[in-house]
Amino acid sequence: MAGIYLHIPFCDTKCIYCDFYSITNHSHKNEFLSALKDEILSKSEMLKDRKFNSIFLGGGTPSLLSYAELNDLFAHLFKFYNISNDSEITIEANPGTLNNTKLKEIINLPVNRISFGVQSFIDEELKFLTRIHTANEARESIKNAMNAGFENVNLDLIFALPGQSIDNWKYNLDEALKLGTKHISAYSLIFEKGTALYTMRKKGEVNNADIELEQQMYEYTMEFLEFNGYMQYEISNYAKPGYECKHNLKYWAMEEYIAFGPSASSFIGNKRWTNVKNLTKYIQNIKTGKPVYDFIETIDKDTAVTEHIMLGLRSKGIYFDDFKQRHNIDFDKKYSKSIQTLIENSWAESDNEKLKLTRKGYAVCDEIVASLF
Ligand code: SF4
Numbered sequence: 001m002a003g004i005y006l007h008i009p010f011c012d013t014k015c016i017y018c019d020f021y022s023i024t025n026h027s028h029k030n031e032f033l034s035a036l037k038d039e040i041l042s043k044s045e046m047l048k049d050r051k052f053n054s055i056f057l058g059g060g061t062p063s064l065l066s067y068a069e070l071n072d073l074f075a076h077l078f079k080f081y082n083i084s085n086d087s088e089i090t091i092e093a094n095p096g097t098l099n100n101t102k103l104k105e106i107i108n109l110p111v112n113r114i115s116f117g118v119q120s121f122i123d124e125e126l127k128f129l130t131r132i133h134t135a136n137e138a139r140e141s142i143k144n145a146m147n148a149g150f151e152n153v154n155l156d157l158i159f160a161l162p163g164q165s166i167d168n169w170k171y172n173l174d175e176a177l178k179l180g181t182k183h184i185s186a187y188s189l190i191f192e193k194g195t196a197l198y199t200m201r202k203k204g205e206v207n208n209a210d211i212e213l214e215q216q217m218y219e220y221t222m223e224f225l226e227f228n229g230y231m232q233y234e235i236s237n238y239a240k241p242g243y244e245c246k247h248n249l250k251y252w253a254m255e256e257y258i259a260f261g262p263s264a265s266s267f268i269g270n271k272r273w274t275n276v277k278n279l280t281k282y283i284q285n286i287k288t289g290k291p292v293y294d295f296i297e298t299i300d301k302d303t304a305v306t307e308h309i310m311l312g313l314r315s316k317g318i319y320f321d322d323f324k325q326r327h328n329i330d331f332d333k334k335y336s337k338s339i340q341t342l343i344e345n346s347w348a349e350s351d352n353e354k355l356k357l358t359r360k361g362y363a364v365c366d367e368i369v370a371s372l373f
Helices: 029-044 067-080 100-107 123-128 135-148 166-179 196-202 211-227 246-252 279-288 301-314 320-327 336-344 365-372
Strands: 002-008 051-059 082-093 113-119 152-159 183-188 231-234 237-239 257-260 265-268 271-275 293-298 348-350 354-357
Touching: 002 246, 029 067, 029 257, 029 279, 051 067, 051 246, 067 082, 067 100, 082 246, 100 135, 113 135, 135 152, 135 166, 152 166, 152 211, 166 211, 183 211, 211 231, 231 246, 246 257, 246 301, 301 320, 301 365, 336 348, 336 354, 336 365
Parallel strands: 002 051, 002 257, 051 082, 082 113, 113 152, 152 183
Antiparallel strands: 183 237, 231 237, 257 265, 265 271, 271 293, 348 354
16 A cells, blocks of 8 residues: 655754755745645546555644644545555644644544654754754643553654764653663664755754764664664664554655655656655645646666665565565575675674675665665
8 A cells, every 4th residue: 555645845944954845934824735636636546446545644743834824635545546544644743842632633633643753852963953943841741642542652852963962862862762662763863965054054053963872872762762672663763563654664665656846756667766856846736736746756576676775685585585576586596695705794683585685784884775786
């Protein structure tokens, strides 16, 4: 089954490290919502034979939309798409945008998973990242979400901040654990081109974390979360059994997903496209019936094989039957030498069914993919 993604591009402020398409001017919100509904409708005929079992509202900050606006979007999706009753339906939320009333409204929407961008439980670190919430507000939002009835909750954290000590990072993980969310994502800070953080580094105002310290933090994260019952199922993602994010798994397993909104990327059949990263252009193109993508590619056989290996190693492993079925290639035979190197170095483990990276392998995943495949 396929997934649906909606990109809501509005935020209260722009965080210094963020390279997602998001804007702080909300004056075209109504026009955007109308264009989004038009885009959803325009693709429904093409996708009438597909069944969907995940919806993900990301951004930006989808929790900035009102109950009525969100409800209207869901009604529109359910009207035109074949969405399974047991779908995983996620909304991303910024802890600073949710009070108890809003949470109670959200639980009444067809939403059963909520993902909080917490990033840190230390106020100084949150200030550095220019987040709009405090550590206490993040704790409260998560507790309130659980009290309101959300069982499937994720929180995102970022490590390897400039000047961050290993003790601070351990504290962040301890605090996350205390909240008992079913899912934790832990990413290292990336200095993405075009962000304020990137410019700060260029000006010499900040530096990357020491590479060995970053590695130490990553290894500690994997060990700590696994010890506490969170299964690592992707380089940066950990879940209690049964709570892996179905929607994100589709990206890593190269399953189909349709995505709506500016900057959103879709993968249907052997085509992948990305919508324009400009709200005005997005609205205009929809209004005038022009395509909204600014990039489209056909995934050929070789690219599909390479991506399958890369994404499989990053996540739950490469399943030999699945690989054979999709590419007509015996993975274990064709790549036997690479597999042997991985196993000899304890970077991966293999049984008759699959090849999967170990914790040691996850830590050098990019190098492994580049050198061995
Ligand atoms: S709240 Fe999220 S999407 Fe918005 S600017 Fe910050 S990191 Fe980016």
